Amino acid sequence: xxxxxxxxxxxxxxxxxxxxxxxxxxxxxxxxxxxxxxxxxxxxxxxxxxxxxxxxxxxxxxxxxxxxxxxxxxxxxxxxxxxxxxxxxxxxxxxxxxxxxxxxxxxxxxxxxxxxxxxxxxxxxxxxxxxxxxxxxxxxxxxxxxxxxxxxxxxxxxxxxxxxxxxxxxxxxxxxxxxxxxxxxxxxxxxxxxxxxxxxxxxxxxxxxxxxxxxxxxxxxxxxxxxxxxxxxxxxxxxxxxxxxxxxxxxxxxxxxxxxxxxxxxxxxxxxxxxxxxxxxxxxxxxxxxxxxxxxxxxxxxxxxxxxxxxxxxxxxxxxxxxxxxx
Amino acid sequence: xxxxxxxxxxxxxxxxxxxxxxxxxxxxxxxxxxxxxxxxxxxxxxxxxxxxxxxxxxxxxxxxxxxxxxxxxxxxxxxxxxxxxxxxxxxxxxxxxxxxxxxxxxxxxxxxxxxxxxxxxxxxxxxxxxxxxxxxxxxxxxxxxxxxxxxxxxxxxxxxxxxxxxxxxxxxxxxx
Numbered sequence: 001x002x003x004x005x006x007x008x009x010x011x012x013x014x015x016x017x018x019x020x021x022x023x024x025x026x027x028x029x030x031x032x033x034x035x036x037x038x039x040x041x042x043x044x045x046x047x048x049x050x051x052x053x054x055x056x057x058x059x060x061x062x063x064x065x066x067x068x069x070x071x072x073x074x075x076x077x078x079x080x081x082x083x084x085x086x087x088x089x090x091x092x093x094x095x096x097x098x099x100x101x102x103x104x105x106x107x108x109x110x111x112x113x114x115x116x117x118x119x120x121x122x123x124x125x126x127x128x129x130x131x132x133x134x135x136x137x138x139x140x141x142x143x144x145x146x147x148x149x150x151x152x153x154x155x156x157x158x159x160x161x162x163x164x165x166x167x168x169x170x171x172x173x174x175x176x177x178x179x180x181x182x183x184x185x186x187x188x189x190x191x192x193x194x195x196x197x198x199x200x201x202x203x204x205x206x207x208x209x210x211x212x213x214x215x216x217x218x219x220x221x222x223x224x225x226x227x228x229x230x231x232x233x234x235x236x237x238x239x240x241x242x243x244x245x246x247x248x249x250x251x252x253x254x255x256x257x258x259x260x261x262x263x264x265x266x267x268x269x270x271x272x273x274x275x276x277x278x279x280x281x282x283x284x285x286x287x288x289x290x291x292x293x294x295x296x297x298x299x300x301x302x303x304x305x306x307x308x309x310x311x312x313x314x315x316x317x318x319x320x321x322x323x324x325x326x327x
Numbered sequence: 328x329x330x331x332x333x334x335x336x337x338x339x340x341x342x343x344x345x346x347x348x349x350x351x352x353x354x355x356x357x358x359x360x361x362x363x364x365x366x367x368x369x370x371x372x373x374x375x376x377x378x379x380x381x382x383x384x385x386x387x388x389x390x391x392x393x394x395x396x397x398x399x400x401x402x403x404x405x406x407x408x409x410x411x412x413x414x415x416x417x418x419x420x421x422x423x424x425x426x427x428x429x430x431x432x433x434x435x436x437x438x439x440x441x442x443x444x445x446x447x448x449x450x451x452x453x454x455x456x457x458x459x460x461x462x463x464x465x466x467x468x469x470x471x472x473x474x475x476x477x478x479x480x481x482x483x484x485x486x487x488x489x490x491x492x493x494x495x496x497x498x499x500x501x502x503x
Binding site: 001002003004005006008028031032035036038039046048050052075098099100101102104105234235236 | 344345346347349365366367369388389390393396402403404405408409410412413415456459460463465473474475477478479
């Protein structure tokens with residue numbers, strides 16, 4: 001690990017000022033991705049601004065929206081009664097991610113910003129456009145069974161690994177961001193950037209901007225929702241494909257539908273087209289199949305991950321069928 | 328708690344960047360230790376190398392195996408991914424802090440009784456995780472124990488006996 005200066009932030013403004021002023025500075029929260037990447041020298045910050053003692057750990061319910069401090073841990077949010085009652089898909093996505101130890105450390109803000117598990121990104125000995133722009137992509141001709149089929153480019157096929165980001169994207173959550181020039185709110189639908197020719201740019205945050213809160217709209221009472229994660233092991237493993245979905249079914253019709261996929265995209269993958277198909281339809285196999293087709297529309301297989309396209313479709317059908325069968 | 332940052336003392340190091348050392352107060356098993364660490368020092372290395380508390384083990388050092396599990400402010404965490412500087416002032420509990428007046432913790436007894444180990448390298452982490460698991464109320468079934476112990480790997484494969492050891496202390500006897 002490279003040496004770094006350590007600063008403990010006393011206020012949000014102090015933290016933002018410290019990082020904004022130094023191009024080599026970055027924030028430290030739970031550290032579960034960051035410290036690991038620093039050990040491998042994939043990250044080499046010259047200054048860590050520790051934000052873990054800032055008062056950003058409260059969860060409040062306000063007018064149909066859950067406002068979550070960005071330093072709330074995954075375990076804390078999963079245990080919150082409003083999440084259990086009104087956002088079951090978020091709770092499931094949280095508890096199906098990582099391990100209990102990691103979930104006690106990892107914060108929600110950090111989870112959204114976690115870096116890919118692409119082994120080539122994490123190995124400074126090989127080429128990676130995300131780590132070193134212009135260097136080339138080792139995954140395209142490498143072992144790419146875990147890699148993305150949606151949102152890829154010739155420059156990068158790395159999968160976004162978050163589970164909870166998929167559930168949050170599905171329900172229309174936003175992040176509240178503080179920068180040197182004030183605060184802004186960014187919907188997750190506009191937060192992530194697909195790699196294109198600049199895979200090192202993963203989201204719309206400017207250097208020094210800090211996620212302070214998440215705003216999560218609650219599902220209406222009576223909504224059915226869930227998170228299905230398909231993986232190689234029963235626990236403590238990243239998704240090969242995952243689906244976050246919520247349906248409101250009334251009088252034999254789907255009145256509202258939310259759908260997003262994980263494990264298959266370079267970013268958490270929202271599918272508005274599938275939501276449109278589902279809306280006002282009868283909840284049957286035909287429309288679920290059409291939604292699944294729409295969800296994987298445009299998917300591109302690499303040498304080792306073509307199975308994810310059909311796996312993703314089947315996961316969508318299974319998740320939606322499971323919700324429809326709930327009484 | 329004093330929220331101010333520790334005062335850094337900067338000294339030249341072998342790399343292009345100077346080594347930065349910071350004073351840290353580690354409160355481990357009820358004892359306060361005032362030490363100075365390189366900012367890169369993990370809580371795991373501080374426990375083992377500075378405080379000579381070698382019960383906590385370094386397995387993968389990448390947050391994957393769980394051998395380094397300790398409790399910080401009552402929650403089980405991975406000490407290999409926790410910076411010592413960030414743990415400043417927090418209450419840390421390690422495997423050395425489980426015994427009371429020379430009597431092992433019931434889980435320590437149970438791991439011995441059920442042979443919940445072979446080489447023993449993962450055992451401190453398994454037990455620290457299991458103590459938290461029971462406190463979290465997640466030992467209600469063998470499936471729950473397996474799910475919520477998934478962050479602790481055992482390369483010897485002592486899992487059935489680990490589950491049995493936890494089940495007994497969780498108060499469900501031998502019924503699976």
